[in-house]
Amino acid sequence: MNKKEIKWQKQVLKDFKKKSPSKIKIESKKIFKKYLVNHKNLFENNLKFPIEMFDKKKVLDLGCGTGEVDIVLSSFGAKCLGVDFNDISIDRANKLKKKYKIKNVNFKKSNIEDYKVKKNFYDISISFGVIAHVYSPENLFKKLVQSTKKNGYIILGYVEDAGLIQRLLHRAIIRKLKISDDKKVFSFAKKLFKEHIARSIKFGLRSEEGIINDYLINQAYVGNSMRQIRGWEKKYKLKIYSKCPDASIPFRIDPGFQNHELRANIKDELFAISALRSIFAQKSDETIFYKMFKKKGNFISPDINKFVVLLTKILQRKNNSLKNKELGKLKKFRTNISKKILAQSEVIKNFSNKNYDLLSDEIINILIQISKENFSFKTLGNKVKFLFRGYNGLGTTYIIFKKK
Numbered sequence: 001m002n003k004k005e006i007k008w009q010k011q012v013l014k015d016f017k018k019k020s021p022s023k024i025k026i027e028s029k030k031i032f033k034k035y036l037v038n039h040k041n042l043f044e045n046n047l048k049f050p051i052e053m054f055d056k057k058k059v060l061d062l063g064c065g066t067g068e069v070d071i072v073l074s075s076f077g078a079k080c081l082g083v084d085f086n087d088i089s090i091d092r093a094n095k096l097k098k099k100y101k102i103k104n105v106n107f108k109k110s111n112i113e114d115y116k117v118k119k120n121f122y123d124i125s126i127s128f129g130v131i132a133h134v135y136s137p138e139n140l141f142k143k144l145v146q147s148t149k150k151n152g153y154i155i156l157g158y159v160e161d162a163g164l165i166q167r168l169l170h171r172a173i174i175r176k177l178k179i180s181d182d183k184k185v186f187s188f189a190k191k192l193f194k195e196h197i198a199r200s201i202k203f204g205l206r207s208e209e210g211i212i213n214d215y216l217i218n219q220a221y222v223g224n225s226m227r228q229i230r231g232w233e234k235k236y237k238l239k240i241y242s243k244c245p246d247a248s249i250p251f252r253i254d255p256g257f258q259n260h261e262l263r264a265n266i267k268d269e270l271f272a273i274s275a276l277r278s279i280f281a282q283k284s285d286e287t288i289f290y291k292m293f294k295k296k297g298n299f300i301s302p303d304i305n306k307f308v309v310l311l312t313k314i315l316q317r318k319n320n321s322l323k324n325k326e327l328g329k330l331k332k333f334r335t336n337i338s339k340k341i342l343a344q345s346e347v348i349k350n351f352s353n354k355n356y357d358l359l360s361d362e363i364i365n366i367l368i369q370i371s372k373e374n375f376s377f378k379t380l381g382n383k384v385k386f387l388f389r390g391y392n393g394l395g396t397t398y399i400i401f402k403k404k
């Protein structure tokens with residue numbers, strides 16, 4: 001590990017020691033049952049991975065946190081090894097193991113970067129919510145691939161770049177307000193980003209503090225793009241088995257849309273449009289996109305891709321600066337997308353007027369405001385009416401690869 005990496009790891013460990021985001025109160029039988037049902041639903045319904053596929057299988061979990069996921073998988077019959085560098089989390093994982101008298105789970109304290117995985121040994125290797133925080137995302141992914149047997153599975157839980165933009169905006173606001181005291185970050189976030197946090201609690205069952213710590217206190221929060229994921233699929237000779245939200249028609253909020261007829265050769269277009277949808281979701285996908293995909297041509301993926309990449313670049317910048325040239329480009333992409341959406345159909349027009357135009361203008365407005373020296377949250381005033389509401393943004397995306 002080089003110096004920069006060591007420094008990075010120290011900071012991440014320090015942040016996670018303050019409050020482990022994975023801490024779900026599964027000591028309570030009621031919460032445990034709900035957590036179990038959520039995971040059963042995730043694997044069986046959303047990922048088409050029946051839980052019997054875990055039975056008697058060797059599972060490696062890199063970045064296991066407090067071990068809840070492994071406890072669930074072991075109840076599906078798996079033999080799990082969870083690895084995490086936070087000793088506080090590992091201690092709690094061992095306590096849970098004892099409480100539920102589970103034999104087929106072990107936990108080990110180790111840094112993933114130093115951990116020598118047993119090669120081609122595990123039937124299934126998983127990592128949920130870790131890749132956003134590691135120094136080298138590809139190294140983590142490579143370890144998952146190396147540890148998995150041929151015909152085995154790799155399951156990754158990550159955040160997609162577009163689905164992260166709303167949270168990056170929250171981070172940029174906190175950074176700009178120079179709130180360095182964690183307690184203040186918590187109370188500020190609870191007030192301002194209330195709906196977003198409530199939604200995360202509802203779907204992820206994590207605590208309010210855990211969520212805030214994960215996305216606002218931690219130094220790094222990096223998303224992965226579908227382009228990158230598909231690049232890894234090719235490079236490491238894998239095959240995407242399933243994804244939630246769906247990969248073939250990659251809707252983010254409403255994965256129920258499965259019309260085979262429309263799965264023509266327009267993957268890039270679909271990925272890009274769904275990236276936009278991750279930022280601006282307000283309505284059922286079925287309603288919005290059916291007509292759009294029926295009509296080929298007038299594709300807008302280049303503009304959407306550029307929009308997402310530039311937004312991410314600006315938001316990941318520590319000093320929140322926004323160059324005039326960049327603002328010009330953002331406005332240009334935004335207008336191009338808008339025009340092309342409008343050219344689609346009545347349904348899309350509705351989506352465009354109600355969601356995309358208003359919300360993308362809000363994003364651009366926030367960027368302009370936070371790039372100013374004298375920024376205070378009040379200066380945003382009623383410029384943020386819609387963005388921090390509803391279903392905008394996206395939680396964890398899960399993807400399963402099969403090793404060829």
Ligand SMILES: C[S@@+](CC[C@H](N)C(=O)[O-])C[C@H]1O[C@@H](n2cnc3c(N)ncnc32)[C@H](O)[C@@H]1O
Nearest residue numbers: 016022063064065084085086111112128129130
């Ligand atoms: C958001 S939590 C997710 C925990 C768990 N996988 C879950 O889904 O509940 C991220 C975890 O990654 C761990 N982590 C981050 N970087 C790590 C590293 N380099 N080595 C080991 N663990 C790491 C943290 O300690 C933390 O427990």
